[in-house]
Amino acid sequence: MNIILVGMPGAGKGTVSKRLCEKHSLQHISTGDVLRQEVAVGTALGKKVEGIMNAGELISDDLMIEIIKGKIDEKSQGVIFDGFPRTVDQAKALSEIVDVRHVVFLRVDQHEAIRRIKNRMIEEGGSRADDRDEVIEERLRVYEEKTKPLLQYYEGQKKLRVVDASASIEQVVKDVEKAIELH
Numbered sequence: 475m476n477i478i479l480v481g482m483p484g485a486g487k488g489t490v491s492k493r494l495c496e497k498h499s500l501q502h503i504s505t506g507d508v509l510r511q512e513v514a515v516g517t518a519l520g521k522k523v524e525g526i527m528n529a530g531e532l533i534s535d536d537l538m539i540e541i542i543k544g545k546i547d548e549k550s551q552g553v554i555f556d557g558f559p560r561t562v563d564q565a566k567a568l569s570e571i572v573d574v575r576h577v578v579f580l581r582v583d584q585h586e587a588i589r590r591i592k593n594r595m596i597e598e599g600g601s602r603a604d605d606r607d608e609v610i611e612e613r614l615r616v617y618e619e620k621t622k623p624l625l626q627y628y629e630g631q632k633k634l635r636v637v638d639a640s641a642s643i644e645q646v647v648k649d650v651e652k653a654i655e656l657h
């Protein structure tokens with residue numbers, strides 16, 4: 475069962491994905507984590523994407539699709555996609571690679587999302603350059619412009635489930651499980 479989590483930066487996609495994957499033995503693919511790892515190790519790919527990420531912009535669809543193809547473990551029982559797709563073109567490409575059963579929109583208001591990003595900044599000691607104030611604003615703008623259209627795209631396919639992500643993590647995990655009948 476392949477699942478996509480969609481939500482603005484700070485909605486909790488990473489935390490919820492990790493919990494669900496541990497509980498249900500699913501593969502977690504966070505494209506943000508994959509890219510940050512490349513940057514940390516200093517690979518050619520990392521060098522290519524670092525500036526784009528630090529500016530809060532998106533990596534090109536072609537590159538992201540190549541990356542995702544190399545990450546899907548065919549033997550896994552299912553994948554939770556966290557941070558991919560981020561554009562309708564990425565979503566169309568993904569549909570040619572795997573069958574996506576559910577898309578969960580983690581709905582949270584912008585105020586709460588910013589509060590969470592700022593908390594993460596403090597908790598993780600500023601490990602993410604894109605959690606800086608001036609970049610957060612751009613990431614939210616990019617989300618509105620490029621990622622939000624995914625909601626309509628998946629709604630049209632009757633795959634969209636909406637979960638209130640402003641609740642506690644335990645509650646959000648429960649609500650996602652209920653929304654997609656994951657037992």
Ligand code: AMP
Nearest residue numbers: 505506526527531532533538557558560
């Ligand atoms: P995230 O950890 O999901 O917030 O991703 C951090 C950054 O990585 C994003 O702001 C983008 O620069 C880049 N990124 C991650 N996933 C994608 C994607 N699917 N398409 C384009 N860029 C991405």
